[in-house]
Amino acid sequence: MIIGQIKDGIVLDHITAGRCMDIYNILKLGEMSSTVAMIKNADSVKMGKKDIIKIFESIEIDLDVLGYIDPGITVNIIRDGELVKRKKLSLPEQVTGVIKCKNPRCITSVEQELPHKFRLTDRENKVYRCIYCESKASSGNNE
Amino acid sequence: MKSLIDIMELSTAEIDELIETALDIIANPEKYSEKCKGKKLASLFFEPSTRTRLSFEAAMYELGGNVIGFSEANSSSAAKGESVADTARTVSCYADIIAMRHPKEGAPYVASLKASIPVINAGDGGHNHPTQTLADLLTIRKEKGRFDNLTIGVCGDLKFGRTVHSLIGAMSRYSGVRFVLISPEELKVPEYIKTEILDPKGIEYKESASLEAVMPELDILYMTRVQRERFFNEADYIRLKDTYILTAEKLSGAKDDLCIMHPLPRVNEISVNVDDDPRACYFKQVLYGKYMRMALILKLLEEAAK
The missing domain is CATH 2.30.30.20 (Aspartate carbamoyltransferase regulatory subunit, C-terminal domain)
Incomplete structure (x- = not known):
């Protein structure tokens, strides 16, 4: 995964393989005008296979919703091409x-x-x- | 404690406090006869109830207060489509405390979120009925003198019986309590009662399809009615309603100090020939319910005044 390609945006990593379309729909990414890239069944050392979503825009994501749907997801926040924050999700209260x-x-x-x-x-x-x-x-x- | 929606919101210390107040009311009723002078209870009953509504209303009158309200949804603004939240806000302008019964589960909770006065859940569908459990607890305390080291048999509809679920929850907090769950296969307690209450606390329980077989073990026998209103299918109700009927003969193997309880109303699950048995406590339970509601109204109005 080359995160340097995103200047400002979000990478949702470690999505359970096969679930990226669910996440795409629930986060309503289809309603955005900016670029969204989805990678299905990427090789993963940790998970075997995983999905990844790259969002080429800084948006607010409801982490509680994301945590409920797929608590294993890692959220990477990219600013000026650099990884500035990495959040591991957990089940929301x-x-x-x-x-x-x-x-x-x-x-x-x-x-x-x-x-x-x-x-x-x-x-x-x-x-x-x-x-x-x-x-x-x-x-x-x-x- | 602002409102009471679920019995499990009360700590055992708060339950003890309510019981002590109820016992003092029983001993010294005159001391409490004007405690709620000038206060109004809004008795909001969106579905029919004789016992609970009259118990709340009698409780408020015996505290010197007044009662306003309605006894069926047709005579309330709910018939015009008003939301529970709006009813709660409106009634907060007229009364000091609300007792609400509603056929929909969670309605009193919604009311408690919006009302500016305390809300007591007087029964929400098949969900919670905390003041019935308070009545049950005072009955156990008065009749057995303790909450610990008791074998409690619950019999009948353990699937839909909300009073049973609440009683198991409340009594599971005391040591040495053991449950005997007596029901037909179709009306066994929901799995979550076992996996979320009994098993995590390591509480001993056993299931039995026979009332007679377990009778000698019991300190308390809590009978329940198979409720027509909880069934979507009339045929299932007809098939199961007469499964357990307690008779004087079936009590022959019971302990001399057994305490027989029932949340009432009964249909035929306790034969009338049991009523004169000194072990029959279900009518005393009704009276204790009024005293616990008095104690609860006092407590909630005190808390609201702070």
């Missing part, structure tokens, strides 16, 4: 607007304006629960 509560008995099922918020209740097993009805979410779906 709370995510808003990423998981939709599917419990038909939940208050969010009838009050559309309420934000769908989920709280991390079990880090080891990656268990998130709706803050209103405590239904469990797993890989984007709740029970």
Whole structure:
């Protein structure tokens, strides 16, 4: 990976192989006018295969959302062609607007304006629960 | 403590404090008869309830306060499409404390985020019902004199029974407590009760399909109703509703000091011939519920005044 090619921007490294399109869509990178490069199935010593996304613009990224979707991602911030910051993600304590509560008995099922918020209740097993009805979410779906 | 939404928000010390207040109310009711003079409880019941609503209202009247509110969603502005948040903000202008029952899970929590006065969850769907658990805890304390070293049998609908889930959560914080989970296969406790409450705390429990087989072990038998309103499928309800019926005969192997509890209302899961047995505590449980609600209202209004 030649990060020197980016003057100002972000490199999302160590994306789980095959997930770069998910990340691209969730971060709404398709709505940006600047260059975005996606590399699929790159060789990785650590992971075997990985995906990479290069964004040729400095943008604000919701790291909580990213951490929930793929906590193994490394976020590299590039300024003037130099790597100025490297952030390792972890599972966020709370995510808003990423998981939709599917419990038909939940208050969010009838009050559309309420934000769908989920709280991390079990880090080891990656268990998130709706803050209103405590239904469990797993890989984007709740029970 | 600004509001009470989930029993697990209360520490064991706070529960002890509420119990001590309730015991003092029982011993000295006149001392408390004007404690809430000039205060109003908004009793917001978006779904029918006899016991809980009357218990809250009786509790407020016995503290010298007043009650405003409604007893079904049709007579509230919710019928016009008002959000829970807006109702909570509006009612905050009229009352000093809210008791809310709502068919949707999390509604009282939403109200507590927006109200400027304390909100008590009086039951939200199949989710939480913390004041029922407070009633259960006072019953256990009064009847058994302790919370530790008890074998607690919970029987019936352990899948949808919110009172059971809350009771297991609350009692799992005391040492030497053991649970016997008695239910048909279809109504067993949800896995998360085991994986997130019982197993991490190393609490001993066993599951049984037979009430009679485990009866001799129990210090407390907590019976529950199979609730029609929790089923989407009427056929499943009909099939399971008569699975466990407690009769005087089934109590023949029970301990002499067994404490039989039930959150009520019962349909037929406890035979009326058990009612006169000195071990039947479920009507006392109703009375204790009122005292705990009095203690809770006092505590929350005190905290709000700070």
